[in-house]
Amino acid sequence: MSADQIVFWVFAPISIGSAIAMLFQRNAVHAALFLIVNFFTIAVFYLVLDAPFLFAVQIIVYAGAIMVLFLFVIMLLGVDRDEVLTERVWWQRPAAVLLGVGVFAELFVAIRAGVGFATKGADAFAETANRGGNPQALSRVLFRDYLFPFEATSILLILAAIAAIVLAHRRRRAITRAERDAEETAVLEPEVVP
Amino acid sequence: MLELAWLVPVLPLVGFVVNLFLGRRLGRAAGWLASLLMVGSFALAALVARDLLALPGDERVHVLHLFDWVQVGTFRVGADLRVDALSLTMILVVTAVGSLIHVYSIGYMEGDPRFGRFFAYLNLFCFFMLTLVLAENLLVLYLGWEGVGLCSYLLIGFWFERASAANAAKKAFVTTRIGDTFMLVGIALVFLRLGSLDLSAILEPEIAGVQPSGVFTILALLLFAGAIGKSAQIPLHVWLPDAMEGPTPVSALIHAATMVTAGVYLVVRMHLFFEISGVALTVVLVVGLVTALYAGLSALAQDDIKRVLAYSTISQLGFMFVAAGLEAYAAAIVMLVAHAAYKALLFLSAGSVMHGTGGETDLKLMGGLRHAMPWTAGLMAIGALALSGVIGLSGYFAKDSILAIASEEGRALVYWAGVLAAVLSALYVGRLVVLAFLGEPRGERARHAHESPAIMLVPLGALALGAIGLGALALDKVTGVLPALLEPVVGELEAGTAGLPEPALILLSQVVAFGGLLLAWFVYGGGIDWLALRTRLASLHRFLNRGMYVDDLYSTLLVAPGKAGSASLAYVVDLGIVDRTVNGLGAAVQWLARTGRRVQTGLVRTYALAFLLGAVVLLAYIGSRI
Amino acid sequence: MSTPIAYFLLVSAALFTIGTVGVMVRKNALLIFMSVELQLNGVNLALVAFSRMHGNLVGQALTFFSMVVAAAEVVVGLAIIVFVFRRRRTANVDDLSVLRW
Numbered sequence: 066m067s068a069d070q071i072v073f074w075v076f077a078p079i080s081i082g083s084a085i086a087m088l089f090q091r092n093a094v095h096a097a098l099f100l101i102v103n104f105f106t107i108a109v110f111y112l113v114l115d116a117p118f119l120f121a122v123q124i125i126v127y128a129g130a131i132m133v134l135f136l137f138v139i140m141l142l143g144v145d146r147d148e149v150l151t152e153r154v155w156w157q158r159p160a161a162v163l164l165g166v167g168v169f170a171e172l173f174v175a176i177r178a179g180v181g182f183a184t185k186g187a188d189a190f191a192e193t194a195n196r197g198g199n200p201q202a203l204s205r206v207l208f209r210d211y212l213f214p215f216e217a218t219s220i221l222l223i224l225a226a227i228a229a230i231v232l233a234h235r236r237r238r239a240i241t242r243a244e245r246d247a248e249e250t251a252v253l254e255p256e257v258v259p
Numbered sequence: 260m261l262e263l264a265w266l267v268p269v270l271p272l273v274g275f276v277v278n279l280f281l282g283r284r285l286g287r288a289a290g291w292l293a294s295l296l297m298v299g300s301f302a303l304a305a306l307v308a309r310d311l312l313a314l315p316g317d318e319r320v321h322v323l324h325l326f327d328w329v330q331v332g333t334f335r336v337g338a339d340l341r342v343d344a345l346s347l348t349m350i351l352v353v354t355a356v357g358s359l360i361h362v363y364s365i366g367y368m369e370g371d372p373r374f375g376r377f378f379a380y381l382n383l384f385c386f387f388m389l390t391l392v393l394a395e396n397l398l399v400l401y402l403g404w405e406g407v408g409l410c411s412y413l414l415i416g417f418w419f420e421r422a423s424a425a426n427a428a429k430k431a432f433v434t435t436r437i438g439d440t441f442m443l444v445g446i447a448l449v450f451l452r453l454g455s456l457d458l459s460a461i462l463e464p465e466i467a468g469v470q471p472s473g474v475f476t477i478l479a480l481l482l483f484a485g486a487i488g489k490s491a492q493i494p495l496h497v498w499l500p501d502a503m504e505g506p507t508p509v510s511a512l513i514h515a516a517t518m519v520t521a522g523v524y525l526v527v528r529m530h531l532f533f534e535i536s537g538v539a540l541t542v543v544l545v546v547g548l549v550t551a552l553y554a555g556l557s558a559l560a561q562d563d564i565k566r567v568l569a570y571s572t573i574s575q576l577g578f579m580f581v582a583a584g585l586e587a588y589a590a591a592i593v594m595l596v597a598h599a600a601y602k603a604l605l606f607l608s609a610g611s612v613m614h615g616t617g618g619e620t621d622l623k624l625m626g627g628l629r630h631a632m633p634w635t636a637g638l639m640a641i642g643a644l645a646l647s648g649v650i651g652l653s654g655y656f657a658k659d660s661i662l663a664i665a666s667e668e669g670r671a672l673v674y675w676a677g678v679l680a681a682v683l684s685a686l687y688v689g690r691l692v693v694l695a696f697l698g699e700p701r702g703e704r705a706r707h708a709h710e711s712p713a714i715m716l717v718p719l720g721a722l723a724l725g726a727i728g729l730g731a732l733a734l735d736k737v738t739g740v741l742p743a744l745l746e747p748v749v750g751e752l753e754a755g756t757a758g759l760p761e762p763a764l765i766l767l768s769q770v771v772a773f774g775g776l777l778l779a780w781f782v783y784g785g786g787i788d789w790l791a792l793r794t795r796l797a798s799l800h801r802f803l804n805r806g807m808y809v810d811d812l813y814s815t816l817l818v819a820p821g822k823a824g825s826a827s828l829a830y831v832v833d834l835g836i837v838d839r840t841v842n843g844l845g846a847a848v849q850w851l852a853r854t855g856r857r858v859q860t861g862l863v864r865t866y867a868l869a870f871l872l873g874a875v876v877l878l879a880y881i882g883s884r885i
Numbered sequence: 886m887s888t889p890i891a892y893f894l895l896v897s898a899a900l901f902t903i904g905t906v907g908v909m910v911r912k913n914a915l916l917i918f919m920s921v922e923l924q925l926n927g928v929n930l931a932l933v934a935f936s937r938m939h940g941n942l943v944g945q946a947l948t949f950f951s952m953v954v955a956a957a958e959v960v961v962g963l964a965i966i967v968f969v970f971r972r973r974r975t976a977n978v979d980d981l982s983v984l985r986w
Contacts, residue, residue, distance in 0.1 A: 067887045077896050083924055093915055099918050103900075107926050115935045116945050123929075128951055131922065131959050138963045139915055142970050149888040153979055154865055161909030164871045165902045171878045172898035177885060182891045188942030194942050197941070207949065207980045220954040225957035229964040235971075247972055257890065861985025864917075864979050869911055 080106035093139045095217040097132055115190050118200045128130045260306040261321045261814055264342050267307065267350055267688065270300045271357075274382035280374020293378035297361050297385060301354035319344055319747060322459060324396050334450070339395035341458060345748045348592060348741065349392035349524060352599050355725075356516045359386050359718035364508040366714035367614060377417060381512070382631060384410035387515050389879055392524055394457040397446045400525075404442070404485065407518045408435050409718070413506035414513060424504040431498035438488020438495050443642045445481025459526070479532040479539035483546075485680040490522030490576045490805030492550045497810050499573055503517045503565040507610030510565060515572050516599035523579045527749060534586065543585025548676050551577030553768045557776050559690065560803035563620050567691050570806075571646070572602060572707035574684060581677065582661040586667060586748035590660045591741035596741070597653035601645035605688075606640035612695060612713040614746070616704040623790075624655035624696040624702025631708035636696040640720045643692045645726040647685040647772040656730035656739075659768040664736065666758030674758065678771060686776025693783045777827070799854035800875050861882055893934040900927030914966050914976045918959070925955050 083102040108123040151153035188195070191192060195202050207215055274296040282289045311319050321342040329336040361381060368377050385405060409432075416428030429815035434821050446456065452470050453461050460466075467475070486492070491499040502514050502528070513519070526533065526543060534541045554574035559565045613620055615632050629636040645654040659680060665674040694801025700706045710716075733739035737752050783789050791802050805811060900923060907920030929948045938942025970976055 070888050073888045073892065077892070079904070080896060085899055087909070087923070088903060088921065090923060093913060096916055099916040100923065103923065103984060104926065107900075107930055110896070110930055113888075114893065114933050116574060116933050116936070116948075116981050118930075119933060119945055119948055122949070126956060127922075127926070131956060134963060135915065135919065136953050138967060142915075142967065142976060149958070154860065154862065157868065158910055160868055161871075161906050161928050164868070164875055164909070165906035167875045167955055168878070168905060169898055169902040171882055172640070172873065172901070173895065174882055176894045176898065177893050177976060178882075179969060180891050180894060182889050184890050184938060186890050186937045190937060190940060194936075194940055198409075203942055206946045210943075211950075214950060218950055218957075222953065225960045231945055232961070232968050244972065248974065249952055253986045333962055839971060856986040859983030859984065859986040864912075865982070871909065 072109065072113055076106045076109050080110070097135050097139065100135075101128050101132050104132065114186075115195060116199060118203050130212065260303070260311045261342060262323065262814070263303065264307050264321070264393070265325055265340055265744075267300050267303050267354070268305070268386045268393060270296045271382040271385040271389070271516050275386060275417060276388065278379035279687060280376050280704065285375055285610050286724070287365070287374070288368075289378050290361070290368070293360060293382050293499050294365065296363035297354060297358040300385070300389070301351070304347070304350045304354050307342060308351065311342055311344075311347055314647050317747060320459075321522055325736060336396055336398045336456060338399060339457070340393040340399075341395035341452075342393065344744045345524075345592070346392050347530060348596065348745065352597045353385060353388050353517050356599050356603050357381075357512060358724070359721050360512045360516075360603065360607070363511075363610075363715050363718040364506075366712050367610055368506060368559055369559075373417070374524065375639035377506070377864050379413075380410055380413045380417070384414065384513060384518070385596055388521070391521055395458055397458075400445055401443065404489070404521065407513070407521065408432060408439065408489070411435075411502070411518055414509040415502045417505055417509065421504065421604055423501075427498070427501040427504040431502050432679065434495050434498040435488040438860070441481050442485025444487075444595065445478055445485070448474075448478055448686075448814075456565070462529075463703055464531065466531070472535055473784065474537035475532050476538045479529065479536045480542060482532070483539060483543060485507075486522030487546065488522075489525075490519045490580070491554065491573050491765075492522070492546050492577060492580065493553060494809070496550065496554070496573050497806070497813060500566050500569045500806065503563065503569050505619040507565065507606060510569070511606035511610070514569065515602035516624040516702065519572060519576055520579075520595050520599070523576065523583065523591055526580065526583045526590055530586070530588055530679065530749060533583075539809055540584050540586065542584075543580050544584060544673065547580025547584055548575040548673060548680075550574065551581065551680040552676060552683070555680050555687065555805045557803050560800050561687075562622050562804070563696065564612065564622055564625075564691065565606070565620060567603055567622075567687055568602070568609060571605075571687060572685065574680060575602065575646075575872065577691070578658060578661060578677070578680065580675065582664070584752075585664055585673070587661060587662070587664045587749055587752055589733075590664060590736055591655070591740050591744055592749070593739070594657035596732065597645070597657035597726070599635045600722055600729055601642045601652075604642035604722035604726050604829055605639060605646065607715070607722065608635055608642060610717065611635040611715055612639075612708075614711050614715065616708045619702060619704040625695045625700070625705045626698040627696070627700040627707055628789050632696075634710060634716050635719070636692075637836070638716070639696070640692055641723045642726055642851075643688040643776075645775055646688050647834050648681060648768055649772050650729065650769055651727075652677040653726055653728070653730040654731045655772075659764070660733065660736040662768065663761070663764050664752070665754030666764060667880070669755065671758070674745060676798045681771045682775050683727050685772050686779050687777025689784050691775040697780075697784050701726045704809050737842045779838065890934050890938045894908065894931055897927045897934065899929035900924070911975050912979055914969075914978050915963075917978065918962055922955065922959070925951060950976070 080103055083106065084101045085097040085098045087103065090099060100238055104123060104127045108120045108128070109119040111117075263789075274293045275562040276283070278289050278293060285292065290318075301420070309319065314321075323340040323342070325338040325340065327335070328338045341643055360385070364377065364381065371377065372376060380548075387406025387410060389403075391400055391407060394400035394403060412428045414427050419425045419428070449461065450472055452454050453466060457462055488495040499514060499519070503510055505514075533543065551574045554570045554577060558567050558570035558574065561570060570630065575594070579591045579594050579598070580586070582594060598648055612625070612628060612635060613631065615635065618623070618626070639654075646719040648655045648658045662674055662677045662681070665677055700708075718729045732741040736742055737754060758764075802808065903921045904922075904924030904927060907941045908917050909925065911917050911920060916954060918948070929951050932944040934944075936942060936948075966976065969981065975981075
């Protein structure tokens with residue numbers, strides 16, 4: 066067994082396990098932490114797949130920025146309390162599981178038909194694709210072939226920032242009656258859904 | 260003036276329109292306007308008569324084409340009027356009697372909240388009646404026919420707040436409708452078989468060869484069915500007694516003098532068909548005779564003053580049909596004219612009695628009115644004498660000429676049955692006069708009676724003059740003024756020689772007339788305790804009073820099943836099936852919506868589930884295709 | 886690389902499925918959001934795997950963009966959740982059922 070195989074077979078169960086664990090957590094903070102573990106394992110996978118740049122970016126951006134943001138919001142809003150377990154729509158969970166199994170089955174069939182369990186990956190990846198190192202090669206692709214989308218995403222990021230600021234801005238204005246009613250009815254008992 | 264003959268019906272039509280819209284504002288003037296227009300119509304008719312009579316005897320026919328009415332393919336009917344001796348006679352009668360009744364109504368209907376509307380309807384009726392008799396083709400005649408039926412309905416039910424009046428109007432309309440439907444079929448058949456509806460075309464003697472006589476039998480009988488309805492003969496007579504719910508002028512005009520005579524007019528006009536058929540003539544004769552006897556008997560047992568006169572009208576119309584059945588059409592028309600005068604007189608006098616006693620109609624509660632209402636009493640007596648056929652009065656020349664013809668033609672059965680009917684008529688009219696005017700008042704309202712105003716008495720006087728004098732028109736049943744006038748239209752009457760000699764006939768007729776009157780005076784004038792007699796003959800009295808239970812028979816056989824049928828249709832079919840289906844559809848849609856909207860749970864997760872479901876299905880589909 | 890690419894793809898599929906089920910099942914808006922991130926990561930993994938399989942960097946570039954977009958989306962989404970929470974004092978998506986029948 067070569068090194069990447071060992072790594073794969075160690076981290077794959079961790080990855081899937083942390084994902085499932087995230088699903089079953091009642092506490093939001095615990096779930097976030099499990100997700101961070103999952104992100105780390107994915108970063109390792111990137112490494113195994115000869116994408117060291119993405120490995121770094123995954124950790125920095127996803128685990129480092131996005132999940133921190135999540136945790137901030139969880140702490141800010143104080144929604145780490147336990148969720149209500151009773152399900153309004155009684156068929157929601159079974160249906161979700163059923164459909165999930167269905168999706169996985171379809172993907173399995175698709176993978177087997179499309180890729181096959183034998184394909185190993187292109188040879189001489191380091192020499193051809195990753196020529197001069199992964200970041201250099203990636204930058205070649207990004208700034209030449211995908212320059213326009215690259216610039217567009219920069220605009221997107223600016224817009225996102227502005228949107229967030231606008232949305233979260235607390236303006237001083239008269240509170241309408243609708244808002245007052247909404248405040249009063251905010252925390253409701255769940256009605257029975259047919 | 261012949262060219263302006265169309266104004267004769269149009270003048271009352273103008274009155275209708277004006278009174279319909281301005282009647283309320285005109286007030287009493289509405290009555291004067293309507294009457295004036297009728298008088299004008301009469302004057303016009305007189306002028307038309309003058310012009311027509313100026314023509315030589317064989318050419319006394321003038322056809323006016325006013326405008327094209329119906330043009331459908333090869334079917335063409337024009338609004339055509341025909342002025343000839345027969346229609347001339349009819350329009351003179353209608354306008355004369357109509358005018359007098361209009362004037363009478365001004366007094367009779369005073370104070371009625373719908374005064375103007377009454378005169379509008381009266382004028383409308385006169386328009387339709389005049390159209391009917393002036394019609395040159397059967398479709399215009401049918402227009403007038405239906406129109407008078409409509410006006411009869413409107414006028415019988417004039418006081419529609421009374422349920423009995425509304426029902427009587429409905430009954431009249433439905434009953435005559437039955438006859439009218441047969442008549443319409445007949446008219447359609449006339450066109451189909453004879454190719455035209457114009458009288459000028461179908462009343463040519465040559466028409467006999469166009470179709471076998473059996474066809475003419477059917478045509479004649481179908482048309483006669485309409486006459487049976489309109490002229491209240493058996494079996495469609497049941498509406499006329501109930502029609503007395505309407506105001507008395509209406510009873511006088513429509514149900515005595517004019518509308519009910521439309522049937523007689525029709526038979527006389529279309530006599531060619533009946534003669535070709537032969538069978539139809541017999542049917543007419545039998546129907547008329549049976550009706551005359553039936554109605555005469557029923558009249559004897561009526562207590563309502565107007566119902567006596569109603570049954571009397573039915574009986575007298577039967578007489579006219581007997582005349583038609585004997586091919587004595589001129590005699591039928593003579594009787595029509597005389598009857599118009601004396602029956603209108605009788606009805607209007609009855610109206611005067613009702614007016615003077617504050618609405619009393621029950622003969623049992625009248626009596627002694629000759630003291631309080633001398634004029635009415637005298638005029639009504641004249642009418643009674645005329646109806647009985649006392650010599651010299653119009654009724655004698657009318658009725659007894661028919662009996663004489665029957666005798667001369669050797670129709671002994673017809674003659675003696677007619678004599679019996681004459682006895683009955685003298686009896687019932689004598690009874691009426693005696694019970695109302697002689698003796699002592701038997702009821703409260705009779706005790707406080709008063710005479711009617713002049714505006715009502717003057718027309719009565721004019722009609723009395725007519726009842727007396729119109730006999731002059733037919734002093735001889737062949738060479739009299741009217742029969743001679745009508746000869747080009749109805750043919751010549753050949754005097755027969757069978758039966759009793761003429762003096763014997765005259766004697767017998769007077770015995771009948773006076774005998775009947777005297778018997779009535781004896782029985783009802785105090786000679787016999789007739790009330791006790793009635794109690795002893797209670798079941799017979801009831802049998803006759805109820806018109807020999809014909810009405811009740813119809814009620815059980817026809818009306819009740821009809822009501823049951825329509826109730827079943829209304830409740831079972833309409834409410835039960837149709838309504839349930841339609842409502843069920845609505846309910847189904849509502850159920851669908853109620854069930855369907857539960858998809859909108861408002862929960863994002865359900866929608867996400869739906870997405871996923873769709874995606875899975877799609878993927879499966881694509882996957883299966885690879 | 887001696888591991889067959891298909892195994893990576895299966896892991897990616899598993900992560901995607903778990904994320905999907907998480908979206909369906911959880912009621913807390915933040916947890917739903919996290920499940921969405923899981924889905925995105927699963928997809929990213931698949932992209933990179935394919936990139937390795939085909940021998941070019943297109944997949945990696947796409948993954949790069951996917952991460953950028955995910956970051957922007959998280960920012961806006963969390964801002965919305967904060968906003969809604971301020972109004973309605975709840976992060977339970979079942980309480981936001983005004984569009985119910």
